[in-house]
Amino acid sequence: MMMVNQSQMCPRFEKAIEILSKRWTAFILFQLLSGPKRFVGIESSITNLSGKVLSERLKELEAEGLIQRSVYPETPVRIEYSLTDKGAALAPVFSVIASWATEWLPTTAPIPGPECETLLSETTSGS
Amino acid sequence: MMMVNQSQMCPRFEKAIEILSKRWTAFILFQLLSGPKRFVGIESSITNLSGKVLSERLKELEAEGLIQRSVYPETPVRIEYSLTDKGAALAPVFSVIASWATEWLPTTAPIPGPECETLLSETTSGS
DNA sequence: TAAATAACTTACTTTATGTAACAAATGATA
DNA sequence: TATCATTTGTTACATAAAGTAAGTTATTTA
Numbered sequence: 657m658m659m660v661n662q663s664q665m666c667p668r669f670e671k672a673i674e675i676l677s678k679r680w681t682a683f684i685l686f687q688l689l690s691g692p693k694r695f696v697g698i699e700s701s702i703t704n705l706s707g708k709v710l711s712e713r714l715k716e717l718e719a720e721g722l723i724q725r726s727v728y729p730e731t732p733v734r735i736e737y738s739l740t741d742k743g744a745a746l747a748p749v750f751s752v753i754a755s756w757a758t759e760w761l762p763t764t765a766p767i768p769g770p771e772c773e774t775l776l777s778e779t780t781s782g783s
Numbered sequence: 784m785m786m787v788n789q790s791q792m793c794p795r796f797e798k799a800i801e802i803l804s805k806r807w808t809a810f811i812l813f814q815l816l817s818g819p820k821r822f823v824g825i826e827s828s829i830t831n832l833s834g835k836v837l838s839e840r841l842k843e844l845e846a847e848g849l850i851q852r853s854v855y856p857e858t859p860v861r862i863e864y865s866l867t868d869k870g871a872a873l874a875p876v877f878s879v880i881a882s883w884a885t886e887w888l889p890t891t892a893p894i895p896g897p898e899c900e901t902l903l904s905e906t907t908s909g910s
Numbered sequence: 911t912a913a914a915t916a917a918c919t920t921a922c923t924t925t926a927t928g929t930a931a932c933a934a935a936t937g938a939t940a
Numbered sequence: 941t942a943t944c945a946t947t948t949g950t951t952a953c954a955t956a957a958a959g960t961a962a963g964t965t966a967t968t969t970a
Contacts, residue, residue, distance in 0.1 A: 665813075672884035673809050679927080682804045686792075695948055706928050711949060731937040732946040742887045752879045757799035760869045806958080822917055833959050838918060858968050859915045 680705050686750050692738035807832050813877050819865035
C-alpha cells in the first residue's frame, strides 16, 4: 500500500506550529522575549514546568536555532539563554495572541494579577 | 507555607497560550479556518492525529467556545464542526505564524508540496 | 433481521512529563 | 592539593497523556 502525506499544509507552516505547540516551548520563548535568562530564572517563572523538561526544551530550541546558550565561567558558573534573531522574530506571534486574549477571553481575575497591557512590552502595539 | 502564583504572566494571555499550545488544537483550528468540516475530514487532514484525541479536543474546543458542533439528522447522520467568532478571530495568529515560517524556516522540500502562499487565504480550495 | 455508514468509546500499549535524589563543572578557600 | 558551595543539569522511577484497534450507538435501506 502506498504511503501518502495526506497533509494539505505547507511543510514550513506545519513545522512552525509543531514547534510552537509543543508543550512549554511557547512559554519559554515568551519569557526570553524580555531578555536573557538563566535556567532557574526560566524554571521559576513558569508554573509546573519541571527542570527536566526545561532542560530538554532548551536543547531543542537551541537545535532549532531559536535560542542561544552562553556560558560565563564565573563563580559559580553562569549560563544564560537568549533569543536568536530567528527566535526574537516570533514576537509578533505573541503580540497577536495577546490581542486575541484581551478581546476574547474573560478577565475572571479572583486576585488581580499584573497588568496585561504592560506584559508584552515593546511588542504590544497592534499590527 | 504560603502558596504563591509565581507566574508573571497575564492570566488571559497564559490561558491563550495554554489553549493554542495543547497538542493538536492549533492544527484542528487551522483546518477549520477554511470552513466547516466533519469528524473524518479533520482526522484525515492531520497526520498522526487519532480519532480518540480528536474527539477529546473537539469537546474541549467546544467547551472553550472556539468551535460549534452542528448535527444534521440525515442518512447517515452528519455532524459538522465550525469555528465560532471567537475561534475565527484566531486567524491573524496563524497568519503571523505563517509569515514567520516563510521568513525563517528552510524550505527543504524533497517533494514539492502545496504552495505555502495560498494556504492561509480563505479562498483555499477545500479538500 | 441484517447490512452499511458515521461518529464516537473503550481497553490496552506506548510515549511524555513530573518528582526527587544525584552528578558535573567551576572557582574560592583551607 | 583537596574540599566546599553553588548552579546546572541528569537519572531512576511514578504518573499522565496520547496512539492503536476493536467495539458501540444510531440511523436508514434492503
